[in-house]
Amino acid sequence: MHTLSLNELAAGLKARKFSSRELTQHYLTRIAERDGALNSYVTVTPEIALAQADAADARLARGEAGALTGIPLAQKDIFCTEGVRTACGSKMLDKFIAPYDATIVKKLHAEAGMPLLGKLNMDEFAMGSSNETSFYGPVKNPWDLGRVPGGSSGGSVACVAAGLAPVATATDTGGSIRQPAAFTNLTGIKPTYGRVSRYGMIAFASSLDQAGVVARSAEDAALVLQAMSGFDPLDSTSLERPVDDLVAGLGASIKGLKIGLPKEYFADGMSAAVRAGVESAIAQLKTLGVEFREISLPNAPLSVPTYYVVAPAEASSNLARFDGVRYGHRSVEARNLEELYKKSRGEGFGAEVQRRIMIGTYVLSHGYYDAYYLQAQKVRKLIYEDFKRAYTEVDLILAPSTTDVAFPFGDKSDDPVAMYLNDIYTIAANLAGIPAMSLPCGFSEGLPVGFQLMGNYFDEGRLLNVAHQFQLATDFHRATPKGF
Amino acid sequence: MSSIPAGWEAVIGLEVHCQLLTKTKIFSGASTTYGAEPNTQADAVTLGLPGVLPVLNREAVTMAVKFGLSVDAKIAETCVFARKHYFYPDLPKGYQISQYELPIVEQGHLDIEVDGVAKRIGITRAHLEEDAGKSLHDAFPGFTGIDLNRAGTPLIEIVSEPDIRNSAEAVAYLKKLHQLVVALGVCDGNMQEGSFRCDANVSVRKPGAPFGTRTETKNINSFRYVQQAIDYEIERQIEVIEAGGKINQETRLFNPDTGETRAMRSKENANDYRYFPDPDLLPVVVTAADQERIRASMPELPAAKKARFESQYGLSAYDANLLTSESALADYYETVVKVSGAEAKTCANWVTGDLLAALNKSGKAIEDSPISATQLAGLVARIADKTISGKIAKDVFEAMLAGEGDADAIIKAKGLVQITDEGAIAAAIDAIIAGNPQQVADYRGGKDKLFGFFVGQAMKATQGKANPEALNRILKEKLAG
Numbered sequence: 001m002h003t004l005s006l007n008e009l010a011a012g013l014k015a016r017k018f019s020s021r022e023l024t025q026h027y028l029t030r031i032a033e034r035d036g037a038l039n040s041y042v043t044v045t046p047e048i049a050l051a052q053a054d055a056a057d058a059r060l061a062r063g064e065a066g067a068l069t070g071i072p073l074a075q076k077d078i079f080c081t082e083g084v085r086t087a088c089g090s091k092m093l094d095k096f097i098a099p100y101d102a103t104i105v106k107k108l109h110a111e112a113g114m115p116l117l118g119k120l121n122m123d124e125f126a127m128g129s130s131n132e133t134s135f136y137g138p139v140k141n142p143w144d145l146g147r148v149p150g151g152s153s154g155g156s157v158a159c160v161a162a163g164l165a166p167v168a169t170a171t172d173t174g175g176s177i178r179q180p181a182a183f184t185n186l187t188g189i190k191p192t193y194g195r196v197s198r199y200g201m202i203a204f205a206s207s208l209d210q211a212g213v214v215a216r217s218a219e220d221a222a223l224v225l226q227a228m229s230g231f232d233p234l235d236s237t238s239l240e241r242p243v244d245d246l247v248a249g250l251g252a253s254i255k256g257l258k259i260g261l262p263k264e265y266f267a268d269g270m271s272a273a274v275r276a277g278v279e280s281a282i283a284q285l286k287t288l289g290v291e292f293r294e295i296s297l298p299n300a301p302l303s304v305p306t307y308y309v310v311a312p313a314e315a316s317s318n319l320a321r322f323d324g325v326r327y328g329h330r331s332v333e334a335r336n337l338e339e340l341y342k343k344s345r346g347e348g349f350g351a352e353v354q355r356r357i358m359i360g361t362y363v364l365s366h367g368y369y370d371a372y373y374l375q376a377q378k379v380r381k382l383i384y385e386d387f388k389r390a391y392t393e394v395d396l397i398l399a400p401s402t403t404d405v406a407f408p409f410g411d412k413s414d415d416p417v418a419m420y421l422n423d424i425y426t427i428a429a430n431l432a433g434i435p436a437m438s439l440p441c442g443f444s445e446g447l448p449v450g451f452q453l454m455g456n457y458f459d460e461g462r463l464l465n466v467a468h469q470f471q472l473a474t475d476f477h478r479a480t481p482k483g484f
Numbered sequence: 485m486s487s488i489p490a491g492w493e494a495v496i497g498l499e500v501h502c503q504l505l506t507k508t509k510i511f512s513g514a515s516t517t518y519g520a521e522p523n524t525q526a527d528a529v530t531l532g533l534p535g536v537l538p539v540l541n542r543e544a545v546t547m548a549v550k551f552g553l554s555v556d557a558k559i560a561e562t563c564v565f566a567r568k569h570y571f572y573p574d575l576p577k578g579y580q581i582s583q584y585e586l587p588i589v590e591q592g593h594l595d596i597e598v599d600g601v602a603k604r605i606g607i608t609r610a611h612l613e614e615d616a617g618k619s620l621h622d623a624f625p626g627f628t629g630i631d632l633n634r635a636g637t638p639l640i641e642i643v644s645e646p647d648i649r650n651s652a653e654a655v656a657y658l659k660k661l662h663q664l665v666v667a668l669g670v671c672d673g674n675m676q677e678g679s680f681r682c683d684a685n686v687s688v689r690k691p692g693a694p695f696g697t698r699t700e701t702k703n704i705n706s707f708r709y710v711q712q713a714i715d716y717e718i719e720r721q722i723e724v725i726e727a728g729g730k731i732n733q734e735t736r737l738f739n740p741d742t743g744e745t746r747a748m749r750s751k752e753n754a755n756d757y758r759y760f761p762d763p764d765l766l767p768v769v770v771t772a773a774d775q776e777r778i779r780a781s782m783p784e785l786p787a788a789k790k791a792r793f794e795s796q797y798g799l800s801a802y803d804a805n806l807l808t809s810e811s812a813l814a815d816y817y818e819t820v821v822k823v824s825g826a827e828a829k830t831c832a833n834w835v836t837g838d839l840l841a842a843l844n845k846s847g848k849a850i851e852d853s854p855i856s857a858t859q860l861a862g863l864v865a866r867i868a869d870k871t872i873s874g875k876i877a878k879d880v881f882e883a884m885l886a887g888e889g890d891a892d893a894i895i896k897a898k899g900l901v902q903i904t905d906e907g908a909i910a911a912a913i914d915a916i917i918a919g920n921p922q923q924v925a926d927y928r929g930g931k932d933k934l935f936g937f938f939v940g941q942a943m944k945a946t947q948g949k950a951n952p953e954a955l956n957r958i959l960k961e962k963l964a965g
Contacts, residue, residue, distance in 0.1 A: 079535070080533075080534065080535045086534070086535075088534070093534065096534070098533075098534070098535075099528065099533070100528050100533070102535060198535075198537060199535065199536070199537050200535040200536070201535055202534040202535045203534075203535065203764075205763075206763035206764050207763035233539065234537060234539060235537050235539075236537065236538065236539050236540065236764060236765050236766055237537075237763075237764065237766065313760065314763055316758075317567050317569060317578075317579055317758070317760070319578075320569060320571070320577060320578020320579055321532045321534070321576065321577045321578050322534075322578075323571060323573075323578055325573045325630065326531055326532070326576065326630075327533070327534075337573070341571050361758065364569075364758035364759075364760055365756055365758060366756045366758075369758075369759075369760070373760060
């Protein structure tokens, strides 16, 4: 069952080949048997999953089921789930039981009827590109247990790649959906900023954070993204604009579609394996009638430094609420108020989170704000204008997702800058707020290679359709890791 | 109020925090009602739980715009919320959502008067922000309690120019501002509950010299305390400088028990607030059309109302000022005039005289007056149509105050209708003249003072109901023989 697509699962449920309870139990059993090797779940929620499965079965019996009713899903542990620990990969929230549901949690479980399998491991507060910063230990890549699954949505990709969930939510602030999807042979999409509500998603960098999905195909991703998307009055940055029918859009021909290849992304920097994979993807798309042309995004090389000012600045502010006063870790050592703050935060946050809080505090400080934060915002505007101009010439942009395949544990964990450069191809989409996705295009020595598609604002439908057409013509995405 | 020594000048600027009267908080749907059980009005957003987001309450924007329009300020077409960072246990998010570079209101002014001298005080800006919660240091031994009911209540912080020169001007400005925000209906003005509180920036200098170093005294919550704190600060600073010392730029606290201020933290230890635009909130747009719609919904302001009372009702500046000091009082007065149909001046006398005296005596606000405006109008109408005399009216007023009912009912029950039948009055006078021959002879012999005796006797005989004017006239005629 765990190799079926979401549409196949839905058909099986509707035809009573299996019940949602049986399907959910199947995944719970797989998690119990196999996740020890991966560490992708930090909390498994069998009681909730089975209760929701029973409710889904009742809906199916009444003929009131939607496209996803009864299909289980796992949530990145960054989304608040009422009554369930929501730790965000941090000791700070190790004992935090969320008293409310995130908007997407309501949409996917209460409304769409997807049983919640559990909460997924991640880099602490989504800060990391390897899942090595999690308080709950690193997640292992099911394609090679000695390698990272990518981050920050490491748990999300590992569990879906290994068949421990049919599909999972994820979030992407600088590439946290696309890079791990590329490392694990998955299809991951980060929609337009504002398309999916951020309410109940623990903030890392508010102007960059966007929720999305990791799945085993573009079609699966479209189904779940459709259910997550839409205006939310609880999120002021959410878009008051109707959502296209992403699933209905999957049949359209892509003949004559114009895709741009930004020369800045194809200069030095990517490994031979990635270059070969991306070039084969371009060749494949050409056979489907896509026209390619070189474009320029001249400010793209400034993405990483811009991001590493904006994101830590917002993070330093967003994480100020974790003070040990109302919830979260409170040091037992503190003897006065100042110590309560220093020790609770010092003990509760890991090294990478502390590093980013320090950077963010610095760039917002009096006398440095203009030189760093304000300057970064200006560059951000230029990056946004680059994309706007590019989309007057082309429909989509194609680029690598990562510089290389998944790297071994410890490879970059002592060198923050090397780690940060991992996001070099993905960050610009967050700075501009455009939708972007990664999908599989080959293997190098048994390790997956992905490529990236970036779309114009609100153009998730076209992105997903191009990916779907590519996947109809290829079967990289059908490959599964040995042993799972 | 102490005077400033010759050769010195004080420079004062005030920052007023004014809680807006919205039903719900500025960024969430939690109620703003004062005095609830601790933390019962703190929803997920107020608590600053992980993952929550602010959503702006547009009513707070409307109220800030009303204030801005009332002080002739510029209303920003686009204003921006910024985060102001500091750690304190009653600040749930580790930052306060405020406005920094682009506030909603800029460049207004308020005209005050001290000892008959008018002065214009500039208003630099007014910005929207959320209030913090409260720390309760006495509730739990060894611990500080946190009550977040107040957290997230909308405030406007109104910053004056350093145009104020002494505590009398400061108090006049504050009172005017207080009257204005209450009249606008944007603030309840309750200073004890902290709805309207003031920070005073004070420095001293030799006249003509550059500004001296200023101190900021925080959270002063009464007009008298503001006066005391400023007077104390001026005197202290002059003393320090005259003794060869220097003023530290610092934040100070006022102690109402001693009337003194003391240093709280110096500038070196001041927070770096690390302001930056809040990425969770979009810029707020107030269009010209919005402004006009809001302007049209504004009540008449105290200054305009005072001018109207003088011209429309022919009142003195004093009466007009008094009657427009509170909008409820002004409304009361206008109801009395309208319902009674009596002379506006007579109505003013009753309201500013007997009524306010009675309210003062019982410590009641005009809103809680035991005599409604319609009831008082009923009384004034009976004087105007000569049903009762002004003197009898005082008795009726007392009866109304005691809750004995409307004027007409009291007049009827007590048989107080004025005797205007001149025949009846003349008959009563005849009887008195006949019964007091000695006094009549004395009067006619030149003892004019005895006239009062006859008036008294005649009033007594008519139980005070005789029309005084007719009684005087007839008595004079009859005594003249």
